[in-house]
Amino acid sequence: MFVLGCGRSPKKALVICVAGSTSVQPYAEKLAEEYMRRHKEVRIDIQGGGSSAGVYAAKQGAADLGASSRELVETERDLLEIPIAYDGIAIIVNWRNSLENLSLPQIRLIYQGKITDWAELGLPPHPIHLITREEGSGTRNAFEELVMGKEAEITAAALVQDSNGAVREIVANDPYALGYISMGLVEPRVRAVAVDGVLPTRENVKNRNYKLVRRFLLVARELKPGPCQDFVNFILSPQGQGLLEAEGLVGVVD
Amino acid sequence: MRLDPRIFQVFVKAGLWLLTGFTLLILVFIIVTISIKGLPQVTPSFLLQEPHDMGRTGGIFSTIVATAYITLLAILLASPLGVGSAIYLTEYTREGWITRIIRFGAECLAGVPSIILGLFGFVLFVMKLGFGWSILSGGLSLAIMLLPIIIRTSEEAIKAVPPEYRLVCFSLGLSKWQTITRIVLPCALPGITTGIMLSVGRSLGETAVLLFTAGAALRTPVSLFDSGRTMAVHFYILAREGISMPNAYGTAAILMISILLINVVAYSLMQRLMKRYT
């Protein structure tokens, strides 16, 4: 009865477990649905939990593939790293908020807690309701690396939510909120502001005009030939990459 | 000027009724909101289709299966263990400091925040033992959560059986075990069943433990080692991420109906058992 990994039972060895980044999750689900349509004997389970959780699960063997939306750190470098797409981090405000542009230093000051009122940004006065992700979030780590830098820390007064979707929901319902989510999750109820004059669009991510870009990675201890390897190959194939591009990401394979 | 107590009483009663009305209003509001927004979603196709597009479309079939699977496993593990322990503790040991400590321990564990059990289950079952996110990990963790409840309710039910019954059995020459199976257990059955039903109800609503042990896979679990999301977990994810409000409400409505059904079944079962054995 001895098993390693989620879903791998002695009888059905065709289960793949992907865990981690909530940014990658919806795309992984789409890829999984498409792959399972073509390979009916395979079952792919997608778990959330955040990038760090995914990397950890892959390291421990609890997941076959970890999904991360940030780069690996020193202690994780012994894992196999498979980039699958480029994604932008969008800074979002409520659709009723007329803010259109923020400079990178401004974003940093806001998240440090040094700019606390919308009046300081030229809007009607009201405290900014600042939202960030939990510490294990790849989006947060990528954000910290790209925006905050080594010295600045995100203020402890910021609201914390544990997934992209949750952040988006709050910003969508609160006219005074500000947060950051994966670019692909932006929808009409929230507006992505331009960063230093550049809007987060697929083209701007592709040509690197938009600065807040990070890679989506799949990580694993090893990639033995089998369903896992096939799935990864599918993701990196023109069909897989085409699917990701259709969803708003930028592919890694040119 | 001292107010006539009868007049004072009118004010007090009015105040209490007001508070009660307010409270009941809130509680009824909850049931009504879920019903109005959720019941329209409860169609056969909603119940029988699998979720698609992260739950945005499709139904909740896989979550129903996962819920049943995990709950069944947890109850199958916790009930024999719990009822057996209760029998041993009440029938085979004398009331002393040991039993009191055990009882206190069970009480404490019944009160432990479920997230701690989630942490425990995640570290032990999912990671250390390598079961991964699975029905097994979820069922085991849930069983641990239900065990104290079942022990406690079973114990109370068994203790409530009048000692005279046992004395009569012994004087008639029945052995201890015969006494237990023929008289004590049947008498205690309504209480024991209530305890188990209570546990089933708790399992349905449990999210903190299962999210971290059984995971959140969208597909229908088949083997014990498959991951699956229960209805409560599915609801949590749908609601929190704003994936689909109608589906979220629909799931909540089904959960509410399930709990209602369980309460009704438990109640009628209890009535029938009581009639049969008392």
Add this chain to the structure above:
Amino acid sequence: MKKEAFIERVLLFLALSSISTLLLITVFIFLEGLPLMAHVGLKKFLLSSHWAPTKGHFGILAMIISSILVTLGAMVLGVPLGLACAIVLAEFSPEKVKTLLKPTLELLAGIPSVVYGFLGVVWLVPLIRDHLGGPGLSLLAGAIILGIMILPTIISISIDALSAVPDLYRDGSIALGATEWQTVRRVVLPAARSGIITAIILGMGRAVGETMAVIMVAGNALKIPHSILDPVRTLTSNIALELAYASGRHREALFATGIVLFVIIVILNLTATFITRRR
């Protein structure tokens, strides 16, 4: 006779299994968490409000305070309303209302906490944000939602406690000329005191242990709150937010937080046992 001995052994085995399972968890939690408490120092762990586990700071003061405040808030809301309800339902209403309401209460007690949390996010949070200020996701929201969540528990158990008071007491009091309310206040309530206190303590335990609903409505900010409109993170929320990726010392810190919660629950239970024992 042999069958008897065998059965006794089986039952003993079951009992020991149960007890060892329950012990296993306690031991596991303590084994994982105590080293961290020793490493950081109990005082620093409990009294520092700097929680930055990935950088080696493990102070849970902000979360302890938040948990305490949220629970207190829930009690402030839940106990008076719950008791009022229980008194009205047990003492002043006809049997029919009681039989209708008991199952409704049980139904409400069974509704998952995440549903309460969700309704809180949809209805309560905007209300707080638009009319009182702050982001809406706040200590206040957490307290209110928790208060509502523990109402069914408090009401149910209090009704049981009140109903258990023999009618003899009531009749005696009325015969002496007291009004209904005087009877309730001076005779029934004191007689039901231990049951009601148990109800309150159980409600408190439930509030302390609640996780999902609180994560949804309380905001989860890591600061000590200055007003009830500030977002807060409770001990339980913290565990839930970080357990999936915590490893090494960080994970030990979460277990240590679990120890703190466990100790709180034990103290609450001891108090309840002590009070009911004194009858």
